[in-house]
Amino acid sequence: MxxxxxxxxxxxxxxxxxxxxxxxxxxxxxxxxxxIGPNGAGKTTLFNVISGAQVATSGRVRFADQDVTSLAPVVRGRLGMARTFQNLSVVGSLTVAENVGVGFGRFRSAGMIASMLCLPRAVRQDRQLSSLTRAALRFVGLQDVENRRASELPYGDRRRLELARALAAAPRLLLLDEPSAGMDPAETADLATLLRRLPAEMGTTVLVVEHDMSFVRSLADRTTVLNFGEVIASGPTTDVLADAAVAEAYLGTRKERGSGAAG
Ligand SMILES: Nc1ncnc2c1ncn2[C@@H]1O[C@H](COP(=O)(O)OP(=O)(O)OP(=O)(O)O)[C@@H](O)[C@H]1O
Ligand SMILES: [Mg+2]
Known part of the structure; x- marks a missing residue:
């Protein structure tokens, strides 16, 4: 396969x-x-290439049995790719449910006029979208605050809201760029548990960029390490984290690294 x-x-x-x-x-x-990889290793750049936000100088990307190298991000989204960003991108003035609605670009086919006139297709679609919204919020544990403004939520909940938004479109592949950045250890452990459930419960495969090694260890089946733009190790997570070159890449740069939330 x-x-x-x-x-x-x-x-x-x-x-x-x-x-x-x-x-x-x-x-x-x-x-x-x-x-994984130290600051500036090229992780976000690679995510941008995979999602279509960055055109590669050379090389190819295949997704779901298609060459997507020259397809626009929105087309990759329709094929089942979704991502979150390194910096929190929740809209504080919108409600929790409205923030999730922003993730439905690829589903909304009935136009604005049809929605305003309450045409059957638009009504059906709205109903479908609100049930997907609720399912995504339930999955991340935010079902009871769907009408609250996002700005009122604690930080860890806002990050989980971002996850719900990406999940609402039922992606086959979810790309997460440092989802635990800024979370405390308990929130980070909860997030790892949540992400581990994604393949079985939502049919979603996950590729996650991460700085926190214990998070990676508890979460990932396989890990790839970038250093100065190059892959220096790839394989089962336990083997990769035990690799001397990986330890070297981290120890050599750890002192200069920030919180991991920046960049
Ligand atoms: N648009 C850009 N123009 C010029 N240089 C860039 C651009 N985007 C990234 N870079 C450079 O490319 C390198 C890789 O950056 P990238 O953001 O992909 O790293 P990263 O692994 O995500 O780092 P971090 O852990 O800090 O998020 C860095 O040297 C960065 O300064
Ligand atoms: Mg980055």
Whole structure:
């Protein structure tokens, strides 16, 4: 069976900086995979290439049995790819449920006029979308606060709201860029438990960028490590985290690293 996601020889150069250098990576349907590496290693750049926000200098991306290298982000979304961003992107002035609604771009086919006239198709679609919204909020444990303004939620809940928004579109692949950034240890452990349930309960495969090693250990089946844009290790998480080159990459840069929430 072909992997759900296949990144082949992806290179991205920004002037003199090789943000990604011949990166090859595969994610199998049904797994939780991690992408780790020190600050500036190229993790977000690779996510941008996978989701279509960044055009690679060279290399290919295959997703769900298609070459998606030159497809727009919205088209990749329709094929079942969703992502969250490194910096929290919840809209504070909207309610919790409205924030989740923002994730429905690929589903909303009945136009604005049809919605205003309450045409049957628009009504049916709205009903379907609110049931998907509730399912996503239930999954992350925010079902009781759906009418609260997002700005009133504690930080950890806002991050889980972001997760619900990405999940509402029922993606086959979910790309999470440092979802635990800024969370306390208890929130981080809860998040790991939640993410582990995704493949079985929502049919969603996960690729997560992460700084917190204990989080990665408790979460990911397989891990790939980037350092200065290159893959330096890839395989079962326990093997990768025991790898000397990986320890070196981390120890060598840990002192300069910030909180992990920035960047
Ligand atoms: N749009 C851009 N233009 C120029 N250089 C960029 C751009 N985006 C990223 N870079 C550079 O590419 C390299 C990789 O950055 P990237 O953000 O992908 O790293 P990262 O692994 O996500 O880091 P962090 O852990 O801090 O989030 C860095 O040297 C960064 O400065
Ligand atoms: Mg990043």
């Amino acid at each position: 072909a992997p759900l996601l296949e990144v082949s020889e992806v290179t991205v150069s920004f002037g003199g900086v090789m943000a990604n250098a011949h990166v090859t990576l595969a994610v199998t349907e049904g797994e939780v995979a991690a992408l």
